[in-house]
Amino acid sequence: MIFSENEIYVIAEIGVNHNGSIELAKELILKAKDCGANAVKFQTFKAESLLSDQTEMAAYQKENTGSSQSQLELVKSLELTNEQTREIQHFCDVENITFISTPFDSESLRFLVNDLDVPFLKVSSADISNLPFLYEFACTGKHVILSTGTASLGDIEQALSVFAFVLDKGTEVRPSQQLFRESYSKFDIRKKLKERVSILHCVTQYPALFEQTNLRAIETIKNVFGLTTGYSDHTLDEYAAVIGLSLGARIFEKHITLDKTMDGPDHAASMEPAEFKQYIEILNKTHAALGDGIKFMLEQESENYHLVRRSIVASKDIAKGELLTSDNITMKRAGRVCLEPNKYWDVIETHAKRAFKKNDFIEL
Numbered sequence: 001m002i003f004s005e006n007e008i009y010v011i012a013e014i015g016v017n018h019n020g021s022i023e024l025a026k027e028l029i030l031k032a033k034d035c036g037a038n039a040v041k042f043q044t045f046k047a048e049s050l051l052s053d054q055t056e057m058a059a060y061q062k063e064n065t066g067s068s069q070s071q072l073e074l075v076k077s078l079e080l081t082n083e084q085t086r087e088i089q090h091f092c093d094v095e096n097i098t099f100i101s102t103p104f105d106s107e108s109l110r111f112l113v114n115d116l117d118v119p120f121l122k123v124s125s126a127d128i129s130n131l132p133f134l135y136e137f138a139c140t141g142k143h144v145i146l147s148t149g150t151a152s153l154g155d156i157e158q159a160l161s162v163f164a165f166v167l168d169k170g171t172e173v174r175p176s177q178q179l180f181r182e183s184y185s186k187f188d189i190r191k192k193l194k195e196r197v198s199i200l201h202c203v204t205q206y207p208a209l210f211e212q213t214n215l216r217a218i219e220t221i222k223n224v225f226g227l228t229t230g231y232s233d234h235t236l237d238e239y240a241a242v243i244g245l246s247l248g249a250r251i252f253e254k255h256i257t258l259d260k261t262m263d264g265p266d267h268a269a270s271m272e273p274a275e276f277k278q279y280i281e282i283l284n285k286t287h288a289a290l291g292d293g294i295k296f297m298l299e300q301e302s303e304n305y306h307l308v309r310r311s312i313v314a315s316k317d318i319a320k321g322e323l324l325t326s327d328n329i330t331m332k333r334a335g336r337v338c339l340e341p342n343k344y345w346d347v348i349e350t351h352a353k354r355a356f357k358k359n360d361f362i363e364l
Contacts, residue, residue: 002119002120002198003250004250005250007287008245008250008284008287009038009230009250009251010036010037010038010039010252010253010254010280010283011037011038011039011040011100011251011253011254012028012032012035012039012040012254013040013254013255013256014028014032014040014041014255015041015266016265017255017257017264017266017267018042018080020077020078020079020080022084022088024258025042025088025091026091027258028040028257028258029088029097030095031258033095033097034277035273035276035277035280036277036281037097037256039097039098039099039100040097040098040099041102041122042088042099042101042102043078043101043104044085044101044102044103044104044108044111045103045104045108046079046107046108047075050075050105074265078264082111085101085111085116086115086116089116089118098119099116099118100118100120100121100122101121102121102123104127106136109137109140113142118142119142120143120144121140121142121143121144121145122144122145122253123137123146123147123159124147125147125148125149125151125202128147128148128150128156128159129151129155129158129159131159131162131180134159134162134163135162135165138162138166138196139166143196144163144197145197145198145199145200145230145251146160146198146199146200147232148199148200148201148202148221149202149203149204153220153221156221157184157225158180160184160190160193160197161180161181162175163193164189164190164193165179165183165184167183167192167193168183168186168189169183190226193225194226194228197227198227198228198229198230198251199225199227199228199230200229200230200231200232201214201215201217201218201221201249202232203234204234205234206234206265206266206268207234207235207269208233208234208235208240210239210240213235215240215243215244216247218231218247218248218249219247219248222248228251229248229249229250229251230244230249230250230251230252230253231249231252231253233252233253236269238278238279241254241279241283242282242283245286245287245290246290254270254271254276255269255271256270256271256272256276257270257271258272258273259272260272306336307333309333309337310340310341311331311332311333311334311336311337311338311339311341311361312329312330312331312338312339312340312344312361312362313329313330313331313359313360313362314328314329314330314356314357314358314359314360315329315358316328317355317356317357317358318355318356319352320352320354320355321351321352322352323350323351323352324347324348324350325349326348329362331344332359334361338361338363339361339362339363346364347364
């Protein structure tokens with residue numbers, strides 16, 4: 001398993017915010033590293049394999065670009081060559097930050113796996129129902145982060161069943177939905193999925209409305225599938241991520257840009273470096289504050305323990321041999337702890353072993 005339940009992992013989504021420029025891509029990589037990101041993520045695609053020339057741009061793309069060109073024309077202008085992608089990965093290696101990418105077609109997937117040997121892969125939300133493509137992902141043997149925008153629990157289970165099939169049957173058996181379901185029904189196979197797949201809750205809107213992010217789905221996904229869970233965050237600030245962390249998210253993906261006003265479809269819904277750095281700092285502080293969930297006295301509380309806890313003391317002068325009753329003993333804060341109040345019933349109705357002055361600690 002790549003990701004730890006005890007740590008957070010932040011992916012700076014550069015995506016297509018490089019605007020087709022290698023130099024801009026490198027500048028974004030340096031900014032992401034400076035902000036504390038664990039990885040940077042790009043998108044690898046052949047526009048002609050991904051889109052028909054009849055596909056219109058999404059509403060947010062039209063608004064953010066101010067253009068009426070087709071989505072194919074837009075995406076083609078943002079396509080990186082294999083050489084450019086190789087150069088970007090090398091730059092990441094030199095700068096000691098992990099390079100990953102989302103492939104959108106079979107050729108790009110093979111390039112990322114066979115040529116670049118990326119440490120893990122990201123599946124776009126748009127491909128969660130693309131079972132033949134998911135089968136190709138599963139056959140690589142790479143760990144896969146599965147994004148779930150627009151998906152239901154049934155969609156996620158169907159996607160996971162593809163990976164279960166490859167874990168169960170290998171790559172020599174002809175795949176089918178029936179065999180996918182049969183493999184996923186095996187408890188031992190589902191347990192192995194944790195080593196191969198992580199899941200991100202995602203809302204496919206740019207930007208996503210904070211009030212409609214359905215963050216409790218993070219908890220649901222984690223509980224239902226038992227896999228490392230995260231959040232692909234398209235909101236405009238850190239609030240949703242902080243809540244997501246509290247609900248169990250450990251992987252976070254967030255778009256980064258140098259300037260939200262730059263030309264391009266995703267800049268407006270991205271964070272500038274100063275915001276991104278604060279985003280990661282807040283996540284790290286929140287993660288530290290959450291602790292491990294075990295209730296015990298914390299180190300910072302220890303100096304106050306003796307000041308706030310009560311002890312059993314004499315409420316008036318008591319003679320040796322006198323019967324101890326609720327009339328002559330009480331519980332007070334006394335600067336240190338002697339007999340705590342839970343010993344009250346061991347003390348009551350016994351005889352004083354010595355004389356006590358008012359406020360003396362009672363001894364058994």
